[in-house]
Amino acid sequence: MMLRRTFFALSALALAWSAQAAPSVGQAAPDFALKDADGKAVKLSDFRGKHVVLEWTNPGCPYVRKHYDSGNMPATQKEAVGKGVVWLAINSTERASYEYMEPAKVVAWQQARKAQPTALLADEDGVAGKAYGARTTPHMYIVDPQGKLVYAGGIDSIPSSNPEDIKRAVNYVRQGLDEALAGKPISQAVTRPYGCSVKYKG
Amino acid sequence: MNLLRLLPAAFLAAFLALPAAAWAQGGPKSVVSTERVRAELMAHAPEGVAPGKSVWVGLQVAHQPEWHTYWKNSGDSGLPTQLQWTLPQGVTAGEIAWPVPKKIPIGNLANYGYEGTVLLPVPLTISPDFKPSFLGGDIDVKLRASWLVCKKECIPEEGEFAIKLPAKSTTALNAAAFQAAFDAQPQALKGEGKAVIDGNAIKLTVSGLPAALRGKTLEFFPETGEVIETAAQWTQAWQGDDWTARVPLSPQRAHSPGVMPIVLALGDQGWRTEAKVQGEWPAVAAVTGMSAALEAALRANQAGGGSPSAALAPTTATLTLAAALLGALLGGLILNLMPCVFPILAIKVVGFTRHADDRRSHRIAGLAYSAGVIASFAALGALMLTLRAAGEQLGWGFQLQSPAVVAVLAALFTLIGLNLAGLFQFGSFLPSSVAALEARHPVANAFLSGVLAVAVASPCTAPFMGASLGFAIGLPAAEALLVFAAIGVGMALPYLAASWVPAVARLLPRPGAWMETFRKLMAFPMFATVAWLVWVLGQQSGIDGAGALLVLLVAMSMVIWALTLQGRARAVIAAISIVSFGLLAWAAGASITKPQAQQQAVRGEGGWVPWSPGRVDQLVASGQPVFVDFTAAWCVTCQYNKKTTLANADVLADLSAKKVALLRADWTRRDPAITAALAQLGRNGVPVYVFYKQGSAPVVLSEILGVEEVRSVIAKL
Numbered sequence: 001m002m003l004r005r006t007f008f009a010l011s012a013l014a015l016a017w018s019a020q021a022a023p024s025v026g027q028a029a030p031d032f033a034l035k036d037a038d039g040k041a042v043k044l045s046d047f048r049g050k051h052v053v054l055e056w057t058n059p060g061c062p063y064v065r066k067h068y069d070s071g072n073m074p075a076t077q078k079e080a081v082g083k084g085v086v087w088l089a090i091n092s093t094e095r096a097s098y099e100y101m102e103p104a105k106v107v108a109w110q111q112a113r114k115a116q117p118t119a120l121l122a123d124e125d126g127v128a129g130k131a132y133g134a135r136t137t138p139h140m141y142i143v144d145p146q147g148k149l150v151y152a153g154g155i156d157s158i159p160s161s162n163p164e165d166i167k168r169a170v171n172y173v174r175q176g177l178d179e180a181l182a183g184k185p186i187s188q189a190v191t192r193p194y195g196c197s198v199k200y201k202g
Numbered sequence: 203m204n205l206l207r208l209l210p211a212a213f214l215a216a217f218l219a220l221p222a223a224a225w226a227q228g229g230p231k232s233v234v235s236t237e238r239v240r241a242e243l244m245a246h247a248p249e250g251v252a253p254g255k256s257v258w259v260g261l262q263v264a265h266q267p268e269w270h271t272y273w274k275n276s277g278d279s280g281l282p283t284q285l286q287w288t289l290p291q292g293v294t295a296g297e298i299a300w301p302v303p304k305k306i307p308i309g310n311l312a313n314y315g316y317e318g319t320v321l322l323p324v325p326l327t328i329s330p331d332f333k334p335s336f337l338g339g340d341i342d343v344k345l346r347a348s349w350l351v352c353k354k355e356c357i358p359e360e361g362e363f364a365i366k367l368p369a370k371s372t373t374a375l376n377a378a379a380f381q382a383a384f385d386a387q388p389q390a391l392k393g394e395g396k397a398v399i400d401g402n403a404i405k406l407t408v409s410g411l412p413a414a415l416r417g418k419t420l421e422f423f424p425e426t427g428e429v430i431e432t433a434a435q436w437t438q439a440w441q442g443d444d445w446t447a448r449v450p451l452s453p454q455r456a457h458s459p460g461v462m463p464i465v466l467a468l469g470d471q472g473w474r475t476e477a478k479v480q481g482e483w484p485a486v487a488a489v490t491g492m493s494a495a496l497e498a499a500l501r502a503n504q505a506g507g508g509s510p511s512a513a514l515a516p517t518t519a520t521l522t523l524a525a526a527l528l529g530a531l532l533g534g535l536i537l538n539l540m541p542c543v544f545p546i547l548a549i550k551v552v553g554f555t556r557h558a559d560d561r562r563s564h565r566i567a568g569l570a571y572s573a574g575v576i577a578s579f580a581a582l583g584a585l586m587l588t589l590r591a592a593g594e595q596l597g598w599g600f601q602l603q604s605p606a607v608v609a610v611l612a613a614l615f616t617l618i619g620l621n622l623a624g625l626f627q628f629g630s631f632l633p634s635s636v637a638a639l640e641a642r643h644p645v646a647n648a649f650l651s652g653v654l655a656v657a658v659a660s661p662c663t664a665p666f667m668g669a670s671l672g673f674a675i676g677l678p679a680a681e682a683l684l685v686f687a688a689i690g691v692g693m694a695l696p697y698l699a700a701s702w703v704p705a706v707a708r709l710l711p712r713p714g715a716w717m718e719t720f721r722k723l724m725a726f727p728m729f730a731t732v733a734w735l736v737w738v739l740g741q742q743s744g745i746d747g748a749g750a751l752l753v754l755l756v757a758m759s760m761v762i763w764a765l766t767l768q769g770r771a772r773a774v775i776a777a778i779s780i781v782s783f784g785l786l787a788w789a790a791g792a793s794i795t796k797p798q799a800q801q802q803a804v805r806g807e808g809g810w811v812p813w814s815p816g817r818v819d820q821l822v823a824s825g826q827p828v829f830v831d832f833t834a835a836w837c838v839t840c841q842y843n844k845k846t847t848l849a850n851a852d853v854l855a856d857l858s859a860k861k862v863a864l865l866r867a868d869w870t871r872r873d874p875a876i877t878a879a880l881a882q883l884g885r886n887g888v889p890v891y892v893f894y895k896q897g898s899a900p901v902v903l904s905e906i907l908g909v910e911e912v913r914s915v916i917a918k919l
C-alpha cells in the first residue's frame with residue numbers, strides 16, 4: 001500500500017519534471033499512472049504490445065458533446081476496441097472548474113451515449129495532460145505497441161461545432177489506426193486539434 | 203361554463219395575433235444578441251454601390267467582459283470566426299481583413315483573439331454584371347456567421363443576419379467603426395522578414411519597421427497555426443534596425459511552411475511581413491510501421507527463450523514465403539494424423555484395399571485424390587480471400603461456422619456411413635447412367651473423395667499451419683493461394699507416396715473376405731463423425747436444432763432404404779418416406795439454422811468466463827495474468843486439448859496458484875471481434891492459446907497443447 005503510494009508520488013514527480021517537453025510524434029510516449037473511475041491504477045506501460053488511443057475529454061465542452069451526442073466518438077471507440085486497440089479517455093479538467101465532473105459521473109455520461117472506452121482516467125492535476133501537451137478537448141493521440149507516439153492531433157479534419165460536418169470530415173483517428181494496424185506509417189501523423197481548451201489546474 | 207364561452211374569444215385573439223407574430227419573427231435582422239456577445243452586421247459604402255467603388259460589410263462583435271472570440275490563427279485552442287455570405291449576382295465577398303489580435307493566456311495555454319468590441323470587415327467587389335433593379339434597387343446582404351466565444355469555458359454560437367444596402371445612395375453611418383477597424387489592420391512592411399530554423403526553435407529577423415518602434419517590446423502573431431509553441435517563453439531583441447526573436451517550435455507541429463506570414467504589434471497597431479523560411483524543419487513524424495501482430499510474434503519468440511513454447515511460437519515476423527510454404531506442407535502432412543481427419547483416413551484405407559491389385563489404377567487414383575485435395579484447398583482459400591476482400595471478417599474454418607454447412611456435412615457422413623455399412627449400394631437407386639459413370643470413372647471418384655477429405659479436415663489447423671495461414675492472409679492473392687495449395691500437397695502426400703511406391707503398397711494386406719468386414723467397421727467412424735457434427739450444430743443452434751437435424755437424418759436414412767426396395771413396396775414406402783421427410787424438413791428445418799438465443803451464456807466450467815473485446819486489457823491492467831483459449835465446437839483439436847491438457851489437474855492447480863484469469867473465446871459461430879483478435883496475434887484459425895501478462899507481450903502456445911509446455915509458461919508468469 002505504502003509502496004504503491006510512493007510509486008505514485010514518484011511517477012507524478014517524474015512527469016512533472018518532464019512536463020515542459022511534450023513528445024513529438026516518433027518519440028517515446030510519456031508513461032503515466034492515473035486512476036480509473038474505480039480508483040484502480042492504470043499505467044500506459046501496462047499496454048505495451050498494443051496500440052493505445054489517448055482521448056482528452058470533458059463532457060462540459062461543446063466540441064466533446066458534438067462528437068459524443070452524434071455518436072461519432074462512441075462509434076470510433078467501439079470500432080477501435082473491437083480491433084484490439086486500447087482506448088483511454090482522460091479528463092484533465094481541474095476540480096475547481098465548474099465543468100469538473102467526478103469520474104463516475106463522466107463514465108455514466110459516456111455510457112448514456114453508448115461510449116465504452118477501455119478506461120476513463122482522472123487527471124485532475126493535469127500531470128498527464130501537460131506531459132503530452134494536450135491543449136484541447138478533444139485532443140487525440142495514438143501510441144504504438146512499442147510505446148512510441150505515432151499520432152497527435154484532432155479527431156477529424158473539419159474544426160467546427162456543427163455535427164453535420166462529421167459526415168464530410170476525415171476521421172484522423174480511424175484513418176491513423178487503420179494504417180497503423182495494417183503495419184503502414186500514419187499518413188497524417190500530426191493534425192490540428194480543435195475544441196475547448198483543457199481546463200488545467202494552476 | 204365560463205371557460206367554454208371564453209374559448210372562441212381566445213381563438214379569435216390567437217388568430218389575429220398570428221400574422222403579427224410572424225411579422226415580428228420575420229427573417230433575420232442586422233443584430234443578434236446572446237448572453238455573451240452582441241453581433242451586428244454593418245455596411246460601409248461612402249461612395250455608393252457601383253463597380254469599382256469601395257464597398258465594405260462587416261460583423262461587429264461586442265463581447266461581455268472576460269469573453270473573447272478568435273483571430274485567423276486561434277492559437278492553442280478556439281476557432282476563428284467564420285462568415286458565409288449570400289449576395290446578389292455580380293457581388294462577391296473577399297476575405298476578412300483581420301484587425302491586430304491580442305494574446306490571451308489561459309493557464310498554460312495561449313490563444314489569439316479579441317476582447318471588448320471588434321469589427322471584422324470584409325470588402326465587397328461589385329462587378330459590371332451587377333444590375334440593381336429599377337425599383338429603388340436595394341442590395342440584399344445576407345450573412346450566416348458562426349463564432350466560438352470563450353471565457354474559460356467555450357460556447358459555439360451562430361447567427362443569421364440580413365441588411366439592405368441602398369444601391370442608389372451612400373451608406374456611411376458606421377464610418378467611425380470601419381475607420382477604427384482599418385486603423386487596426388496590420389500594415390504591410392517594405393522591409394523583409396527572415397525565419398531561420400534553429401533546432402527546435404525559429405529565429406526571426408524583421409527589417410524595415412518604423413524607427414519609432416526601435417527598442418520597444420513587440421507582440422508577435424504567426425498567421426499559420428500549429429507551428430510554434432504558442433504559450434512557450436520566447437525572447438526578442440533589437441539588432442540595430444532589425445527586430446529579432448527566437449520562438450520555440452511546437453513538438454507536435456502540423457505544418458512545415460516555406461513562408462511564414464507574421465504580424466508584429468505594439469498596442470493596436472500592427473505590421474505584417476511574409477518571412478521566408480530557411481533551413482530544414484525538424485522531423486515531426488519518424489516513420490514507424492510494425493504491425494501489432496508482428497510485434498506480438500517477435501516478443502513471443504523472445505519471451506520463450508528456448509522453452510518448448512519458443513520452438514513452437516509463431517514466427518510470423520521472420521516468416522518468408524518459402525518458410526510459410528514449408529510450414530503449410532508440414533501442417534498438411536500432420537493433418538492426416540489429426541483427430542478430425544480420422545474418418546477420412548478410413549475412406550482412404552478402404553479405397554486403397556479396393557484397388558490393391560491394380561498398380562496403374564492405384565497410381566491414377568492417388569493422383570486424382572491429390573488433385574481433389576489440392577484443388578479444394580485452393581478453392582476454399584480463394585473463397586475466403588474473396589470474402590475477406592469484400593469486407594467479411596472471416597478466418598480459417600469459417601465454412602463450419604455456418605449451421606447449414608454443418609447439417610449438410612452430417613447428412614453426407616450419414617450417407618457414407620450407411621453405404622459402408624451395406625444398407626445400400628449407390629448403384630441401386632441412382633439413375634443407371636450416373637451409377638455407370640461412378641463405376642467407369644474411378645478417377646472422378648478419387649477426386650471427389652479428396653474434396654470430401656478437405657471439407658472435413660479444413661477446420662483442424664495443425665501445428666505449423668496456423669502461423670502459415672495467418673501469414674498467407676497478408677500476402678498478395680497469388681502467393682496466398684500457393685500457401686493454401688501447399689497445405690493440400692502436404693495432406694495428399696502420404697497417400698500419393700503409397701500409391702506410387704510399390705514398396706509401400708506391398709505392405710498393405712492382400713484383398714480377401716476380410717475387406718467386407720473392414721468396410722463395415724469403417725462405417726462406425728463415419729457415424730461417430732455424424733455424432734460430432736450434431737454436437738457442433740447443438741452448440742450453434744441449440745437442442746432444438748440438433749434434435750431437428752437428428753430427425754431429418756433418420757427420415758433421410760428411411761428414404762435411402764426405401765429406394766433400395768423392389769416392386770410395389772418400393773413405390774409405396776418410398777412415397778411415404780419422401781413425404782414424411784418433406785414434412786419434417788418443412789416443420790423442423792428452420793430450427794437447424796436458427797441461432798441459439800443465449801449463445802453467449804456463461805459456460806461456467808472450471809472458472810472459465812467468456813472472452814469479450816477489451817476484457818483482456820481490463821484484466822491485464824489490473825495486474826492479473828490472463829489465459830485465453832480461442833476455440834470452436836467444430837474444431838476437434840480444440841476439444842482434444844480441452845479434455846486433456848486443459849483438464850489436467852497439475853495445469854489447473856498452477857493456473858489457480860498464479861490467479862490466472864481464464865477467458866474462452868468461442869468462435870463456433872462467426873464473430874468479427876474474435877477474428878480481429880486472432881489477426882492481432884497473427885493467426886487466422888483456432889485453436890490458439892495465449893498468455894497475457896502486464897508489461898510483457900502475449901505468449902502464444904502451440905496448437906497441440908502439452909502439459910509441460912503450459913506449466914513452463916505458467917511458471918514464468
